[in-house]
Amino acid sequence: MRLVAWLLDLIYPPKCAFCGKLLGKDESDLCGKCRKALPEVGGSIKRGENFRQCWSVYDYEGFVAESVRRFKFSGMQQYAQVYGRLIAMNLLRNKVCFDVLTWVPISKKRRRQRGYEQTYLIAKTVAAELQCPCVPTLKKVRDNPPQSLQKTAANRRGNVLNAYQAVHPERFRDKRVLLIDDIITTGATLSECSKTLLIAGAAQVDCATLAAAQYSDKKDK
Numbered sequence: 001m002r003l004v005a006w007l008l009d010l011i012y013p014p015k016c017a018f019c020g021k022l023l024g025k026d027e028s029d030l031c032g033k034c035r036k037a038l039p040e041v042g043g044s045i046k047r048g049e050n051f052r053q054c055w056s057v058y059d060y061e062g063f064v065a066e067s068v069r070r071f072k073f074s075g076m077q078q079y080a081q082v083y084g085r086l087i088a089m090n091l092l093r094n095k096v097c098f099d100v101l102t103w104v105p106i107s108k109k110r111r112r113q114r115g116y117e118q119t120y121l122i123a124k125t126v127a128a129e130l131q132c133p134c135v136p137t138l139k140k141v142r143d144n145p146p147q148s149l150q151k152t153a154a155n156r157r158g159n160v161l162n163a164y165q166a167v168h169p170e171r172f173r174d175k176r177v178l179l180i181d182d183i184i185t186t187g188a189t190l191s192e193c194s195k196t197l198l199i200a201g202a203a204q205v206d207c208a209t210l211a212a213a214q215y216s217d218k219k220d221k
Contacts, residue, residue: 017082018063029082038064041212044094048187050194051179051205055094056212057086060183064211068182077116083210084125087180091130091208098178098206100171101127102135104193105164107143122210123180137172137200138193141165147189153215156188164193166200173201178208185213 014023016031018038023031030038039061044053058064071079103123111117120134127134142163147156177197184190184207194205 017076017079018067029085034063038062045184045187045212047184048191050191050198051187051207054184054187054190054207054209054212055087055090055096056184056209057090058211060185060211060213068211072114072118072182075115077118077121080118080121081125083182084122085129087122087208087210088126088129091126091178096178096206096208097176099175100135100137100177100202101130101132102137102172102177102179104179104181104189105136105138105140107140109143119181122182126180126208135171136167137169137177137197138164139167147185153186153188156186157191160189160192164196166196169200172197174203177202177205179205181207181209183211183213184209185215 014028015021016023016027016034017029018034019031021031021033023029039059041056041059044055046053060068067076067079070076071083101123103119106114106117106119124134140163144159144163147159179190179193179197181190190207194202194207197205
């Protein structure tokens with residue numbers, strides 16, 4: 001296995017998941033410059049309803065935004081391992097407690113187009129780092145237009161209304177759920193998913209994302 005890893009590093013030298021710079025011998029996932037300079041959120045965020053708080057690692061801007069776009073739209077699914085490790089460290093740092101770890105699902109159509117479910121890949125890595133199961137609790141039942149095309153918070157809420165359905169509620173009934181997504185903007189998607197989980201019996205929902213986008217009600221980014 002070490003030989004295989006050595007050959008892969010020789011052919012495809014590891015790069016920073018954010019700026020793309022080749023990593024040094026003592027660097028992993030991020031280069032030293034990005035590790036120091038990327039804009040950290042520095043606490044929990046409360047946007048939207050139905051979930052208590054959201055723990056995000058970075059602000060969604062600059063290299064972070066570019067990295068997430070490559071991850072979602074340019075096939076860089078290996079970034080999920082980097083994102084998952086960063087989210088897991090943030091959860092440990094803030095002593096976030098939960099009973100069930102799950103993720104915001106995408107539609108079957110979007111998964112076919114993309115070739116993978118990016119939120120599941122992130123959640124799977126978070127679960128591996130925290131040594132807990134990654135449990136499916138939701139499915140997306142409506143292929144709504146992308147949230148990024150919705151220009152107001154109200155439009156975002158309407159766009160995801162009734163888009164999710166709970167599955168296997170016996171797995172999370174009366175339990176604290178941690179819901180993983182890649183980005184939070186207005187919180188509409190996380191709020192709708194959280195509402196679905198609470199109606200199905202979850203005791204409470206907290207959320208965690210890699211990034212938090214800046215927004216205003218007048219113009220959502």
